[in-house]
Amino acid sequence: MDRFILLMLASILAGFALLKAPLTGTFLSGLQPVTDLIGILAIVIFSLVLIFKGVMALVSK
Template structure:
């Protein structure tokens, strides 16, 4: 299996982790909106990349 696929999945998990970072009451609370934005964008981009690579694998390219 392609090793880069695991990297994409790890990036998606990192996006979910960024969504949870600001849930705790620390000095990072002021960066809540930035963490949410970066987390959501990361999840969306790498999910679409995985879907695209899956479609290419199904088509045999």
């Protein structure tokens, strides 16, 4: 499998990890909205890249 695709999948998983990170009760609790935004953006952007790469692979064959 292509290393680029594995990197995109790992980035999507990292986005989900940022969304599920329990920051309440720590000194980072003020950063919760920022980490949620970064996680959502990572999931959306890297998912769109994977969809684009898949469509391009289907069209080229």
